[in-house]
Amino acid sequence: MGVIVIKLGGSLEGSAGAALAGAVQEAGRRGSPVVLVHGGGPRISKRLRDAGIELPFVNGLRQTSEEAMPHVMAALAECNRDIAEALAGRGVDVAAFADGEIVVAKDVGRLRTGDVAAVRVDPVRGAVASGCVPVIAPFGRDAAGRPYNINADHAASHIAGALGATRLVFLTDVPGIYRDFEAGDLLLDTTPDELEHLLQAGAFSTGMIPKVNAVLHAAQHGVREVWVVDGRDLEVLRMAMFGTSERRAAGTRLVAHKEGVTA
Numbered sequence: 001m002g003v004i005v006i007k008l009g010g011s012l013e014g015s016a017g018a019a020l021a022g023a024v025q026e027a028g029r030r031g032s033p034v035v036l037v038h039g040g041g042p043r044i045s046k047r048l049r050d051a052g053i054e055l056p057f058v059n060g061l062r063q064t065s066e067e068a069m070p071h072v073m074a075a076l077a078e079c080n081r082d083i084a085e086a087l088a089g090r091g092v093d094v095a096a097f098a099d100g101e102i103v104v105a106k107d108v109g110r111l112r113t114g115d116v117a118a119v120r121v122d123p124v125r126g127a128v129a130s131g132c133v134p135v136i137a138p139f140g141r142d143a144a145g146r147p148y149n150i151n152a153d154h155a156a157s158h159i160a161g162a163l164g165a166t167r168l169v170f171l172t173d174v175p176g177i178y179r180d181f182e183a184g185d186l187l188l189d190t191t192p193d194e195l196e197h198l199l200q201a202g203a204f205s206t207g208m209i210p211k212v213n214a215v216l217h218a219a220q221h222g223v224r225e226v227w228v229v230d231g232r233d234l235e236v237l238r239m240a241m242f243g244t245s246e247r248r249a250a251g252t253r254l255v256a257h258k259e260g261v262t263a
C-alpha cells in the first residue's frame, strides 16, 4: 500500500482536528501509511507581531530575517506539539519531527527563507515501519545545521516525492483551487498545463501560489494523485485519501499521467 502524505494547512488553526484524526485512524485500519506535514503561517504571524517584527511576503513566501527565525521555529514547534498531542489523544501513535531534521535546506540568497535541497527519508520510513504517523514541521537545516524557513507546501511536495508517495492531499480552508476565486469557479479535475496557464495569468494569490507550485512539483515527481481539499470535511478527505466514496463536486484533483497513460 502506497504512502499517503497529508499537508495540514496552518489556515485551519486546529479546526481540522476531528476530520484529520478520523481519516488517520481509518488509514490505520486499512493499512495505509500516513505521513503528516504541517504549516503554521497564522501562528508564525502572531508570534512575529508579538515580537514587533514585520516581514513581507513575495509570491506567498515569507521573507524571513535572521532575528525572525527563532520565532518561526518556536511557532512551528508549538503547532507540531499541538497536532501530535491531538492525534495521540485519539489513540494514534505519532513520531514528532519538530527540529528541522527531515528537510535539508538550501540557501537561495533570500536571508533565512530557504528551499528544499533534499529530504532525509530514513527516519520517516523508520517511524512508519514501527507503526507511527510521522508529524513533520516544514523548516529545514543546511549541512552546517543552520535553520531555514521553508514553505510547508513546498516541504510536503518534496517529502511526498522523496518517499514515493502515491497520494498527496493538501488540507486547507477553502474547497479547492479556484479558477476564479471571486466568481467561486472551482477547479475539480485539472492538468499541469491548466495550472501553469492559470499561474501565469495571475489567478492565484497569497498562499495559493506556493500550493499550486507544490501540486505541480509532486505530480512531476511521481506522486500519482494530488488533491487540494477543505480539511474540515471528512467525507471529502476520505474521497481524496482512499478514493472510496463517489467523486463529489468538491476538492481539486490532479492525476499525473505518464506518456499519455494514467500512471
Ligand SMILES: Nc1ncnc2c1ncn2[C@@H]1O[C@H](COP(=O)(O)OP(=O)(O)O)[C@@H](O)[C@H]1O
Pocket (backbone or CB within 6 Å): 008, 009, 010, 011, 012, 039, 040, 041, 153, 171, 172, 173, 174, 176, 177, 178, 179, 180, 181, 203, 204, 205, 206, 207, 208, 211
Ligand atoms: N485561486 C485561488 N483558489 C483558492 N484559494 C486561493 C486562490 N487565490 C488565493 N487563495 C487563498 O489561498 C488561501 C489558502 O492558502 P494558505 O492561506 O497558505 O493556506 P494553508 O495555510 O492551508 O496552506 C485561501 O484561504 C485563499 O484565501
Ligand SMILES: CC(=O)N[C@@H](CCC(=O)OP(=O)(O)O)C(=O)O
Pocket (backbone or CB within 6 Å): 008, 009, 010, 011, 038, 039, 040, 041, 042, 044, 060, 061, 062, 063, 072, 113, 114, 138, 149, 150, 151, 152, 153, 207
Ligand atoms: C517561507 C515561508 O513562507 N514559510 C512559511 C512556513 C509555514 C507555512 O508554510 O504554513 P502554511 O502552510 O500555514 O502556509 C511561513 O513563514 O508562513
